Amino acid sequence: MRNLVLLFLRFGHFILFVLLELLCLYLIVNYNRTQREIWGNSSNIFMGYSSEKFNDWTNYFSLRDKMDDLAAENALLKEKLINAGLTPVPERDSTSALNAQYKLITAEVTNNSTDRPNNHIILNKGRRDGVQKDMGVIGDNGVIGIIIRVKENYSVVNSLLHRRSFISAMIKRTGAFGPLRWIGSNPRYVNLADIPKHHTVEVGDSIVTSSYSTHFPKGILIGVVEETNLPSGSNFHDIKVLLSNDFSALDYVEIIENLKQSEQLELEREVSDE
Amino acid sequence: MSNTIIQNLLRLFFFVLVQAVVLQQAKLGGAYFNYISLIFYPLFLFLLPLKTPKITLVLIGFGVGMLIDASYNSPGVHAAACLVTAIIRPLALAIYEPREGYNVSQGLTIKSYGPIWFLKYAGTLLFIHLLVYFILEIFTPAYTLEIIGRTIATFIFSLFLMMMYMVIARPKI
Numbered sequence: 001m002r003n004l005v006l007l008f009l010r011f012g013h014f015i016l017f018v019l020l021e022l023l024c025l026y027l028i029v030n031y032n033r034t035q036r037e038i039w040g041n042s043s044n045i046f047m048g049y050s051s052e053k054f055n056d057w058t059n060y061f062s063l064r065d066k067m068d069d070l071a072a073e074n075a076l077l078k079e080k081l082i083n084a085g086l087t088p089v090p091e092r093d094s095t096s097a098l099n100a101q102y103k104l105i106t107a108e109v110t111n112n113s114t115d116r117p118n119n120h121i122i123l124n125k126g127r128r129d130g131v132q133k134d135m136g137v138i139g140d141n142g143v144i145g146i147i148i149r150v151k152e153n154y155s156v157v158n159s160l161l162h163r164r165s166f167i168s169a170m171i172k173r174t175g176a177f178g179p180l181r182w183i184g185s186n187p188r189y190v191n192l193a194d195i196p197k198h199h200t201v202e203v204g205d206s207i208v209t210s211s212y213s214t215h216f217p218k219g220i221l222i223g224v225v226e227e228t229n230l231p232s233g234s235n236f237h238d239i240k241v242l243l244s245n246d247f248s249a250l251d252y253v254e255i256i257e258n259l260k261q262s263e264q265l266e267l268e269r270e271v272s273d274e
Numbered sequence: 275m276s277n278t279i280i281q282n283l284l285r286l287f288f289f290v291l292v293q294a295v296v297l298q299q300a301k302l303g304g305a306y307f308n309y310i311s312l313i314f315y316p317l318f319l320f321l322l323p324l325k326t327p328k329i330t331l332v333l334i335g336f337g338v339g340m341l342i343d344a345s346y347n348s349p350g351v352h353a354a355a356c357l358v359t360a361i362i363r364p365l366a367l368a369i370y371e372p373r374e375g376y377n378v379s380q381g382l383t384i385k386s387y388g389p390i391w392f393l394k395y396a397g398t399l400l401f402i403h404l405l406v407y408f409i410l411e412i413f414t415p416a417y418t419l420e421i422i423g424r425t426i427a428t429f430i431f432s433l434f435l436m437m438m439y440m441v442i443a444r445p446k447i
Contacts, residue, residue, distance in 0.1 A: 013328035017361045020336045024357065027350030028410055035413045
């Protein structure tokens with residue numbers, strides 16, 4: 001008690017100052033028209049803002065519950081589909097369907113270059129995730145390249161922008177196919193070679209992967225024809241292809257596992273051995 | 275002692291009257307430039323005796339502020355500024371203490387400590403008083419420039435008015 005009195009004797013004026021100052025603020029906010037309006041508006045804005053932020057937070061924490069709800073609802077819908085005699089659409093990554101030939105593994109690009117003569121891309125998935133050599137890699141807008149080396153947690157992709165990367169491509173409209181080559185200067189363009197001159201090629205034709213490649217499913221977009229000409233005396237078109245992927249801005253890509261690749265390669269080997 | 279109290283009461287009456295009746299109506303900047311107001315009454319707080327207890331100072335500050343607020347019809351605005359002035363007055367006195375110290379029997383006037391000392395002492399307190407006053411009066415952070423502008427314009431003219439009063443009236447305490 002004595003200490004309290006001493007404290008008040010020492011800091012009484014300051015305590016009084018704070019109390020009276022609070023009283024003043026109360027008077028200002030409640031009995032002055034302008035200040036009351038400003039205070040009212042500002043506190044509305046502040047309360048609105050903070051409750052919005054609070055909602056964001058609580059929403060974030062309830063995400064898992066919502067996910068469970070959605071999954072349960074999905075299951076219910078599928079059940080209804082089956083009961084109605086319709087088969088549900090197979091999932092994208094599912095290998096359970098008998099004829100599923102391709103499986104996708106999502107990976108993040110950890111390193112990438114486009115300015116060298118031979119460009120490689122490093123992905124953050126490796127042997128542990130089931131990645132193997134010679135798998136194809138696609139991005140949001142089409143073909144990226146082929147896996148050439150795999151470590152435990154990482155893998156290296158020979159991007160299309162590599163002088164020794166040969167991907168079998170075809171013109172979607174006519175079905176004529178040939179290897180893609182990068183000349184090594186502009187990361188937006190590659191060249192399509194070996195298209196015989198009796199095929200017509202038009203600017204704007206889509207270039208897609210051919211079915212001869214074991215790396216990619218047939219018909220995945222590579223780019224569109226930007227320029228074409230037939231050099232005099234040559235039997236092949238000279239085709240410049242604008243890539244649909246922007247190789248300088250890759251983030252997530254998908255690795256394609258061809259579950260029947262070994263079978264196909266085996267057959268090819270047997271034939272060539274004979 | 276009682277002489278001092280009577281003197282201060284008379285001064286309070288006079289200052290509040292001048293502030294409320296004359297200076298409140300003064301429009302120095304004309305109709306288009308209303309940045310300049312004349313805030314003279316804080317001089318009363320500056321001139322209170324040196325030995326006024328801090329807690330009394332705070333109470334007097336609050337009372338004077340409320341009196342002015344009654345005439346300005348702005349409950350709490352002047353009172354809040356006066357409270358700040360009252361709480362920092364001992365600090366200002368400590369900062370500007372002359373080399374030979376204060377003389378308890380003398381008032382805090384030009385006559386006792388000289389015009390430069392008074393200018394620094396009154397200027398510091400007045401500037402802080404006006405800053406707090408205009409912050410609470412305008413009450414919007416978006417108008418920070420207006421707050422500063424009004425504070426500076428009012429400060430110059432009010433301080434000039436205070437110095438005029440000190441030189442002409444020559445108060446002893």
